[in-house]
Amino acid sequence: MNWKNITLFLILVILFVLSGLYNQVNQKDITIYLNNPEDNDKQKISVSGTVLKIDNDEILLKDSMYGKEILLKNVYDKYQTNQFINIQGIFHKEGYIEYRKGEEIWDKKIKLILSIFGFLFVVYIFITDYKKINLFK
Amino acid sequence: MPDLITHIAATHLIVKLPSIFRDRILNYYNNYKSFIFLGAIFPDLISKPFQYISPKLYNFSLPLHSPFVVLITAYILTRFIYIQNKNTSFYTIAIFSIFHILLDNLQKGLNPGYQIFFPFSLKRYGLNLISSEIYIYIMLGLLSFSFIVEVYFYYRKKIAN
Numbered sequence: 001m002n003w004k005n006i007t008l009f010l011i012l013v014i015l016f017v018l019s020g021l022y023n024q025v026n027q028k029d030i031t032i033y034l035n036n037p038e039d040n041d042k043q044k045i046s047v048s049g050t051v052l053k054i055d056n057d058e059i060l061l062k063d064s065m066y067g068k069e070i071l072l073k074n075v076y077d078k079y080q081t082n083q084f085i086n087i088q089g090i091f092h093k094e095g096y097i098e099y100r101k102g103e104e105i106w107d108k109k110i111k112l113i114l115s116i117f118g119f120l121f122v123v124y125i126f127i128t129d130y131k132k133i134n135l136f137k
Numbered sequence: 138m139p140d141l142i143t144h145i146a147a148t149h150l151i152v153k154l155p156s157i158f159r160d161r162i163l164n165y166y167n168n169y170k171s172f173i174f175l176g177a178i179f180p181d182l183i184s185k186p187f188q189y190i191s192p193k194l195y196n197f198s199l200p201l202h203s204p205f206v207v208l209i210t211a212y213i214l215t216r217f218i219y220i221q222n223k224n225t226s227f228y229t230i231a232i233f234s235i236f237h238i239l240l241d242n243l244q245k246g247l248n249p250g251y252q253i254f255f256p257f258s259l260k261r262y263g264l265n266l267i268s269s270e271i272y273i274y275i276m277l278g279l280l281s282f283s284f285i286v287e288v289y290f291y292y293r294k295k296i297a298n
Contacts, residue, residue, distance in 0.1 A: 005217060012213045019206050019256065020187075020197035026259050027196040046247065065192045086247045103247050107269055111140040114276070115181070118141025122174045129171040132220050 005136065030063050030070065033091045041093035048086040048105065051079050059099075061085070071096040084108060139244065139272055141178050144237050146279035148177035151236070153286050169220055169229050176233025180207050180241075202241075203255035207234045243267045 030047055033040045047070060053060040059072040059079060072087065073096050079085055087102035126133070152173055156163035166173065175182075180202045187198035200206055211230040219226035242250050243266045250263025267275065 008213045008216055012210060015206060015209055016183075016201065019200040019203075020194075022256065023200045023252070023259060024197045027199070029196060046249075048248075065195055088247055101247065105269075107273065110273070114140035114142045115185075118145050118178060119182075121145060122141075122171075122178055125171045125174050129220075132168065133171065134219050134221075136217055 029065060030068055031066060034068065034095065037091075037093040037095055040091050043091050044088065045091045045097060046086070046088050047097065048084070051081050051083045051085060054079065054081060061087070072099045073097070075099040075102075077102055079104065139240055139276065141181060143272070143276040143279060144177045144181075144240060145174055146276070146283045147240060148173060148233050148236060149283045150279060150286065153283070153290070157286075157289070169225070172220055172226055172229040173233055176211075176230040177237055179211065179230055179234040180237050183207070183210055199261075200252055200255045202238065203252045204235060204238060205255050207231075207238070244269065244272065 028040075028045075030045075033043070033045060047061065047063055049061045049063040049070070051059055052062050052069065057073065057075050059075050061070050061072055062068070063070055064084070072089065076099070079102075084105045085102050086105055087097070087099060089097040089100045091097055152162065152166050156166055183206075184198040184201035187194040187201070201210075208231055211234060212227050215223050215227040215230060238251065238253070242253070242262065242264045244250075244263065245265045245268040246263075248263075249261040250265075251261055252259055253262045254260070
């Protein structure tokens with residue numbers, strides 16, 4: 001590996017870190033809403049997570065990113081506990097979300113299993129084709 | 138996003154079907170198939186591992202699925218790893234990565250697609266055409282069709298020999 005390759009590799013690492021951090025800083029996740037409820041009152045919000053508890057039209061949701069428990073109100077769609085759902089709603093400064101629409105993400109595990117098989121297939125193709133591939137030449 | 142099997146089957150078909158009529162495309166497929174399939178999974182390969190490490194990294198990994206980052210990464214990667222020609226290797230990964238992003242954006246749902254115009258815009262765009270209920274049938278259809286195409290090539294080769 002020469003200096004040119006090392007420089008290119010470093011550019012790649014910097015690109016990954018900068019683009020990721022840039023997006024992380026500029027995207028609003030659930031913590032931004034919970035830490036500044038007054039500033040985010042009546043703002044649109046999207047959250048995904050697992051249904052923990054259902055009480056009439058209220059649902060307690062465990063957010064998938066940070067594990068925060070959030071109360072959803074006015075949920076007119078039927079869900080069951082332990083379902084993984086994605087919802088859109090309106091955040092209120094009191095700390096709850098007024099439900100607008102949502103959907104169950106039913107195929108998360110199926111997709112993961114199929115994707116592992118897909119990845120292994122590509123690894124197999126690479127192994128069988130390794131003689132054609134030039135590495136660091 | 139569709140799973141990687143769907144991406145691989147769709148990519149296989151868009152290269153293998155025209156190669157029934159053009160030997161040049163078949164030669165290209167035979168020479169570059171590892172990079173064709175690498176391109177088919179490339180955007181997920183560089184972004185999803187972050188999400189599996191921690192769900193908190195979801196926003197961090199989102200731009201790694203954008204054409205801007207994917208193309209630069211493919212360019213740099215093909216300076217180290219390539220088949221025959223660095224530029225053809227780059228174009229192969231680039232074209233099939235873009236095809237991957239296009240397929241991802243066809244999916245319907247509340248999740249609003251990907252950041253296609255990153256870093257110029259952080260807004261997420263999706264074409265919202267295929268619902269997740271029917272996507273599993275699309276995957277099975279593509280896989281079956283891919284299998285039929287492979288069987289065709291197997292017998293064509295056998296007859297030629």
